[in-house]
Amino acid sequence: xxxxxxxxxxxxxxxxHIRSLGNGQFVQLGNVRLATRLGEHTIxxxxxxxxAYRHAIDDLAILCDEIRSLAPDRxxxxxxxxxxxxxxxxxxxxxxxxxxxxxxEVLSEVQEAALSYRGAAxxxxxxxxxxxxxxxxxxxxxxxxGRGAQYQRSFSADIxxxxxxEAFGIGDVVGxxxxxxxxxVVRMSLRPATAMLAASAPERLILASGTxxxxxxxxxxxxxxxxxxxQMTLMQARALRxxxxxxxxxxxxxxxxxxxxxxxxxxxVIVIETIMSKLSCLMAEVSNRGLxxxxxxxxxxxxxxxxxxxxxxxxxxxxxxxx
Numbered sequence: 001x002x003x004x005x006x007x008x009x010x011x012x013x014x015x016x017h018i019r020s021l022g023n024g025q026f027v028q029l030g031n032v033r034l035a036t037r038l039g040e041h042t043i044x045x046x047x048x049x050x051x052a053y054r055h056a057i058d059d060l061a062i063l064c065d066e067i068r069s070l071a072p073d074r075x076x077x078x079x080x081x082x083x084x085x086x087x088x089x090x091x092x093x094x095x096x097x098x099x100x101x102x103x104x105e106v107l108s109e110v111q112e113a114a115l116s117y118r119g120a121a122x123x124x125x126x127x128x129x130x131x132x133x134x135x136x137x138x139x140x141x142x143x144x145x146g147r148g149a150q151y152q153r154s155f156s157a158d159i160x161x162x163x164x165x166e167a168f169g170i171g172d173v174v175g176x177x178x179x180x181x182x183x184x185v186v187r188m189s190l191r192p193a194t195a196m197l198a199a200s201a202p203e204r205l206i207l208a209s210g211t212x213x214x215x216x217x218x219x220x221x222x223x224x225x226x227x228x229x230x231q232m233t234l235m236q237a238r239a240l241r242x243x244x245x246x247x248x249x250x251x252x253x254x255x256x257x258x259x260x261x262x263x264x265x266x267x268x269v270i271v272i273e274t275i276m277s278k279l280s281c282l283m284a285e286v287s288n289r290g291l292x293x294x295x296x297x298x299x300x301x302x303x304x305x306x307x308x309x310x311x312x313x314x315x316x317x318x319x320x321x322x323x
Contacts, residue, residue: 010082
């Protein structure tokens with residue numbers, strides 16, 4: 001069985017194509033990412049801006065053409081904070097259904113956090129201890145806690161990189177004053193989650209988003225061999241924060257940052273460093289999995305459940321006929 005998952009996020013629209021191998025395992029066949037930036041101005045204003053709306057429809061046309069060419073067995077489209085926050089989101093959802101026969105599921109904050117947790121936890125090979133997963137996106141930031149693969153609770157805050165950029169009027173450079181102001185907003189926004197985090201006492205912190213992976217790639221370029229694959233210490237996060245503060249976003253391009261993320265990567269570095277400091281986390285892991293993989297696993301479960309019911313129904317039917 002092949003599944004396509006279309007993730008309509010605040011920063012990008014991302015298509016993931018996988019093949020299920022059975023027993024909850026799957027292999028990635030391909031992915032396409034378009035820098036749609038649906039969350040630009042949306043989280044702050046509560047309305048999808050006309051230009052962002054047109055861009056979203058154009059990108060959906062591209063991705064739906066790609067899906068048709070792949071001819072998967074199942075298609076799942078999910079939307080997150082940018083669509084949740086928009087009062088005119090119904091227009092986008094309706095147009096997507098009429099033009100592309102695409103049904104979009106708008107995830108709640110809890111659903112988004114739980115699926116991100118499940119996707120990230122699926123990469124941990126049997127870990128059963130307390131775990132925290134942070135999904136820093138374009139529109140919001142979800143912090144989920146649990147034990148091993150079992151999600152328990154979560155907290156969501158509107159401290160995604162795009163609303164922070166807009167709220168602080170950040171252009172090409174994040175200076176010292178705005179960097180500290182950003183940190184204070186992040187600390188205040190996470191304050192309601194303090195009791196949840198204290199009760200769960202996570203032993204591992206997982207960063208699960210494309211934004212976090214972009215930060216890690218920048219850190220590896222800047223800090224060189226000192227940074228192991230998939231990991232970043234608090235000291236390294238602080239060193240990276242010092243590096244990005246006061247620098248032009250154009251300089252980040254020389255370190256491999258894609259142009260679509262150059263204007264937000266410094267903000268992301270500051271948010272991640274602040275979260276690690278807030279949680280007194282000496283080391284964070286950067287996952288290659290997150291929300292989309294969580295959606296894949298949920299879909300595999302759904303298919304398995306239907307097959308079990310059908311098989312049970314068939315057995316019961318045959319038994320009834322025998323009687």
